[in-house]
Amino acid sequence: MTIDASHESSAFGFEGQTYYEHRRLRLYDAVVVHASNRLLWRCPKSRLLDHYNDWITSHHLEVGPGSGYYLDHCRFPTDKPELTLLDLNPDPLKFVAHRLRRYNPRCVQADILEPLPDLVGSGFTSIAYNYVMHCLPEPPGGKQIVFKHLREALAPDGVLFGSTVLSQGVKHTPLSRRFNILYQRQGSFHNQHDSVHGLHRALEEHFASHWIEVRGSVALFAARASETTASRLRRASGPR
Numbered sequence: 001m002t003i004d005a006s007h008e009s010s011a012f013g014f015e016g017q018t019y020y021e022h023r024r025l026r027l028y029d030a031v032v033v034h035a036s037n038r039l040l041w042r043c044p045k046s047r048l049l050d051h052y053n054d055w056i057t058s059h060h061l062e063v064g065p066g067s068g069y070y071l072d073h074c075r076f077p078t079d080k081p082e083l084t085l086l087d088l089n090p091d092p093l094k095f096v097a098h099r100l101r102r103y104n105p106r107c108v109q110a111d112i113l114e115p116l117p118d119l120v121g122s123g124f125t126s127i128a129y130n131y132v133m134h135c136l137p138e139p140p141g142g143k144q145i146v147f148k149h150l151r152e153a154l155a156p157d158g159v160l161f162g163s164t165v166l167s168q169g170v171k172h173t174p175l176s177r178r179f180n181i182l183y184q185r186q187g188s189f190h191n192q193h194d195s196v197h198g199l200h201r202a203l204e205e206h207f208a209s210h211w212i213e214v215r216g217s218v219a220l221f222a223a224r225a226s227e228t229t230a231s232r233l234r235r236a237s238g239p240r
């Protein structure tokens, strides 16, 4: 497996990245995907998997694949999707490229806080940005810059989708609040200022149409770049 590396990964090595070392990724499904989603954030993996099944296409960019659980279990519309994995850290790229070797994914090491390098490619008909936003440290201009970078890689009729744990505008239990603060102190979460309102504003700034669903402490979202396909977003995203 080869990893195409960008020279612009300036933030590589920020605190929190040790969570994605190879040996820890083996535990990621059990701890994060199964347990934390249900017990802490109260957005079960089945809801997140439905979210992938609703939006994923056959020309897909996965940002921050982690352990690759959702890509491994979701239904692509074709047997041979064109799949690109993008991460700041080479460990998740290697782990997920092996897990998804049946799809022969392309791997790019790059920082989404920077403009995406040309080698990522463009014209993706879907991009997933799932459980990455709450990990990102706030750059001076704000982390909404990521939506600008991802919008540029999207096909005119493409969809961006994902989810994130927020601190404001969502429901926290005493336990989830405690863990949210603990992860912030440890440096694995940087979502102190992340709110539903801020997410609406950021998506509105960069996309023609968007949709947000709050489930427990998590906001799920999907957004379309062009007005002509925006109505499809509204039809497909009825309440569950």
Ligand SMILES: C[S@@+](CC[C@H](N)C(=O)[O-])C[C@H]1O[C@@H](n2cnc3c(N)ncnc32)[C@H](O)[C@@H]1O
Pocket: 011, 017, 020, 063, 064, 065, 066, 067, 068, 069, 070, 086, 087, 088, 089, 092, 110, 111, 112, 113, 129, 130, 131, 132, 135, 136
């Ligand atoms: C919490 S994991 C999310 C894993 C997976 N998407 C999921 O939903 O379970 C965060 C992922 O984002 C990656 N990541 C963090 N900061 C990044 C950045 N600035 N640029 C690209 N990837 C980043 C991490 O290496 C890790 O793979």
